[in-house]
Amino acid sequence: MILTIALVALVVMFVKLKEHPLFGADKRxxxxxxxxxxxxxxxxxxxxxxxxxxxxxxxxxxxxxxxxxxxxxxxxxxxxxxxxxxxxxxxxxxxxxxxxxxxxxxxxxxxxxxxxxxxxxxxxxxxxxxxxxxxxxxxxxxxxxxxxxxxxxxxxxxxxxxxxxxxxxxxxxxxxxxxxxxxxxxxxxxxxxxxxxYPYKYVLxxxxxxxxxxxxxxxxxxxxxxxxxxxxxxxxxxVQDAHCSIQNRKMKEYVLPVGVRFIEGKAVVTGYYELKSTCKDSIVCILQPGDVILSVNSEAVDSLVKRMTPYISASNEATLLRDIATEELLWSSDSILYLDYERKSKIEKRKIQCLHKKVVTLGMHQLSKPLITKLPGDILYLYLGSLLGGKVPSKIEEKGLIIDLRAYPAQKMIEGYWDYGLLYPYPIDFVMPTRPSLAYPGLFVFGSVISVGKENEHYYKGKKVILVNELTQSQAEFMTMKYRCSPHTIVMGSMTAGTDGNLSMIVLPGGLCATFTGLGVYYPDGRETQQIGIVPDMRVENTIQGIREGRDEVLEAAIRYLND
Incomplete structure (x- = not known):
């Protein structure tokens, strides 16, 4: 009897489903x-x-x-x-x-x-x-x-x-x-x-x-x-939001595997992407850190930036130049790029072989850089973009701590960095989100203020410096807000991406997907972060000369601060 009732219910449900337009009954x-x-x-x-x-x-x-x-x-x-x-x-x-x-x-x-x-x-x-x-x-x-x-x-x-x-x-x-x-x-x-x-429509x-x-x-x-x-x-x-993108679109297949950042208004080689295969460095070492890219395939860099700007969704100029440097400048549909670049006041013109993107490790991190390094002067350095894995220290005995967030935090690789309780003596409010409403679409309402930390008399009492720049985006900005509210902490570096809040995604005809920010992120007093980013307490930037000399001037400034 129970089986018969169940079968009848299934038949009724199937008939109703067939009548639903999405089932195909609509023959228009x-x-x-x-x-x-x-x-x-x-x-x-x-x-x-x-x-x-x-x-x-x-x-x-x-x-x-x-x-x-x-x-x-x-x-x-x-x-x-x-x-x-x-x-x-x-x-x-x-x-x-x-x-x-x-x-x-x-x-x-x-x-x-x-x-x-x-x-x-x-x-x-x-x-x-x-x-x-x-x-x-x-x-x-x-x-x-x-x-x-x-x-x-x-x-x-x-x-x-x-x-x-x-x-x-x-x-x-x-x-x-x-x-x-x-x-x-x-x-x-x-x-x-x-x-x-979209939570930030009012800032458009x-x-x-x-x-x-x-x-x-x-x-x-x-x-x-x-x-x-x-x-x-x-x-x-x-929308001018670095979370906004069109996914699954046709991309260029080849890339010159060197890192480029805009420093002092110029496109400067800062290092090399790491390779997934046995490709030798001879391919990439034609360019050296500190070289200034002047033109690509006979197009001046300034012209390329102007041409690509309408296609890049960026929250501020620093992020716009970052994305052009990493996603457009040295990419090609074939395996060759013709570059003009300046090295120590001398102009070089070269035809350079690119690599297929499948053999290059791309992203806002450094693959082989360790999570933990002990620096001279009794300083502990944590690089949260490390993909080597590891556990954030549960005890710090050094006099100073540097947390480098000039990368996207490698959440799956690093244990303990999300709620780093060692830094806080008691619960501290650090962020207030806004969320959308299904009952009134378009409405965004503040949620409860979120705190970090708990009562801990053994918290780390040393001075702390958080390093940021245009690579500090989304989760990295969120973590900066968290760590910054711990005692004796400053933020040092340059403008961050100004893009925070979880991603939403919607599919589009032709097999594409669009992404955009789905949550608003604010300080507990209501101050904005979108487009503004996390404003450093001390502004320090790299220079072209420093790149040529193999120096990280932002890290050096942090060390000087901790030793002062």
Missing amino acids: VVPEMPTLEYTRTDIENLALLCKVWGFMKYYHPTVRAGEYDWDKELLCVMPSLISIDSKDRRNAVLAAWVDGFHARMKPGKGIAYAPDSIKQYPDIGWIEDMDALGTVLSGRLKEIRDAEKDTVCYYVTLMESGNAKFEHEQMYRQCKFPNISYQLLSLFRLWNAIQYF KKSWNETLLEHIPLFLQINNRVDYENALRRFIAE
Whole structure:
């Protein structure tokens, strides 16, 4: 009897599933977008459709419950917004489309958070603009905004840390480009993900609505896959956040395996990447630390920086130059680069062999640098970018401690660095996060202040220096905030990346993924870290001359400070 009931329940569930649009019961053919010269009015109509579609996706009770194939609904209505000769007619089309997803809506209770706990309100004031939307469409959207909603959403959940996790988004891996419909779907999906789940939207230097209007024409002009990927890169670079990137795109295959940093405004060789194979150093030793790269394949470095800037999402100039130096400058589609460089006031021109990226260890760390080094003068040095593994010391007898965070902390390789209780005499507040809301997408609310440490009369009482620069990003900045609040500690170095908070990711048509920051990070008093970074107590930078002499002037300054 129990088995029979279970079988009947399965059959009923299967029948209901077959009726669900996402199961394929929706047999409508998606109309193609017309190939024509799109007017400014067409662009404005598409921008409004993007905003209405995204608002419905995250606010409408039945749409956010996953009862419709929401991508298909967009693709089906999109052509009807083209070549409309009046705003009233456009608004009528959109109002009728919204009405097609009618649901019984009970009034909700509204935002229940105290105003002083809210960092960012939903950016949905546009739905009240009756001059732009008309009375009917505006009224429908306000009813949806104020409706009672489930706390769960089919398209997005919150991770344990609190940032958005996007689910049930289709990648359309087989999509070929150009394809206007799916190009716009990609733009609309990403624009709305950031619109409702990016914690620092209020710091954007440009209106997010204007950004949408500017980029729709670029997505209409795509001619191939490379154009599509570059259009996405240019769009997400508008966020100016080093966590923003387009993943799975086609990358250049070859790289000259030397480290480069912008020092004194110039692209300077600082060392060598480590190799995964038996490739000999003769390939890379043509360039030496301190060499200044002047041009690559006959293009001046300044010109290359200007050309690549629109494609790099960086929180500040230091991070922009870092990413150009590490991800663009010495990369090539073939195995040869032609370089002009300056060495000790002499200009050299060389044709240099590159290596395939598979044999080069890339990243913001030094592979073979040890975790722990004892320095002269009774100083302990910890390099938290080490990939050699090891355990952070549970006891320090040296008079001074240097923690080098000029790298991304190797969390899986180093035990004990995350909650380094030895540094703290008692619990100390160090950070206050903001998290998104599923009930009111676009809302970011302060969580509880997070503390580090516990009562410990045997804490380390010596002086401490934390070293930072543009390689100090995200988790490294978070750790700097932690360690800095321990007694007798200063931060030394230069501007950090200004990018903190856990990553969120959303898939896009063509098998791509976009990433962006999903949590806000603030000091306990509410001070900002985004774009600003961790401001050093003592500003010290490397020089070209120091690189040529094999010196680390920032580390030297830290040693002098501890010996003073």
